[in-house]
Ligand code: FA5
């Protein structure tokens with residue numbers, strides 16, 4: 001089935017994505033399951049935010065405008081869904097930052113569906129939602145004296161910023177997000193930020209979209225959280241926020257002080273700015289105690305009913321219904337050229353859909369003579385909402401093996 005569907009993406013033949021037509025080329029690798037039934041019209045928010053920017057963006061928007069180096073791995077076909085060489089399904093809402101700043105906005109939120117070829121586990125899904133927040137700060141002394149020089153960059157600040165300016169922006173950002181840092185000059189940036197959880201319609205119909213004031217503190221109250229140093233080409237310094245959830249640290253957002261070059265390019269060189277990108281499913285998972293991200297796509301009434309009533313947010317907690325036992329199958333193969341584990345993840349997802357719960361690399365071997373490497377993966381299958389037999393799992397696994405042979409051109413599959 002996957003093979004048959006794949007052939008539908010014919011180079012030069014237009015395909016439709018969210019009501020617009022695009023022309024794929026040989027570089028195009030969007031898969032049918034990513035294109036079908038993921039695009040739905042959602043309700044309009046009653047707040048001036050952007051939530052209907054088209055999900056197909058240019059390489060310029062998704063990467064170039066954000067200073068992502070031309071050879072950066074994050075651009076690769078194994079991490080993204082390209083329509084053609086110039087256009088892809090946006091991999092993050094940051095894709096819209098630069099153009100909105102250029103349009104003159106100095107504080108905005110962008111909600112959107114984003115698409116990535118990524119690992120498979122209970123916290124990762126190839127389609128998810130992000131909210132981007134950007135705020136420009138005026139009347140801050142950005143730098144003093146002569147033209148800044150690249151060598152003046154420090155872990156604490158960009159070359160174009162004084163330590164004070166960067167600290168000010170970072171504190172403002174942290175205060176906005178987690179509500180824990182206090183800022184200088186008594187400027188506490190509780191906007192308040194309005195967060196709307198944009199969930200699949202199946203979970204929350206537009207009429208019941210949730211509006212919440214404040215952020216992490218407001219959402220979760222007392223919760224164990226920590227800031228972790230991070231790297232993004234478009235911010236410096238950069239941080240990620242993690243929340244302790246179900247026995248592990250779960251990353252919920254990335255953020256930082258916007259690279260001054262982006263602001264300068266957008267004609268706002270007199271401003272300092274911060275930006276963040278939050279994973280909305282992760283927030284909803286913690287909020288509602290949802291153990292697996294696949295549940296957002298469930299059509300099981302036992303799931304949907306739990307979120308149907310107009311109940312106070314904090315009383316909505318997911319009541320697990322009988323969890324069916326997982327079944328795992330191992331597969332070993334010699335890695336083809338230009339292989340990435342995301343190829344396997346994508347391929348299994350195409351065949352097994354949401355029946356795949358996780359994929360782990362359990363063994364790796366490099367042949368001493370011919371130098372080739374083989375990987376052994378454990379694929380864990382589990383249905384969220386129905387029982388499923390050994391025969392069904394075997395059949396799926398057979399198709400996975402065939403697809404590894406055909407699509408990955410990998411040999412000696414065990
Ligand atoms: C970004 O996407 C950056 N654009 C965030 C950013 C914006 C940084 C502005 C600086 C300034 P990252 O890849 O870490 O960063 O993703 C952000 C969040 O999206 C993660 O913290 C996580 O909550 C969520 N996320 C990432 N991948 C997945 C996935 N496969 N499934 C579900 N949620 C995901």
Ligand code: MG
Pocket residue numbers: 240251253254
């Ligand atoms: Mg991250």
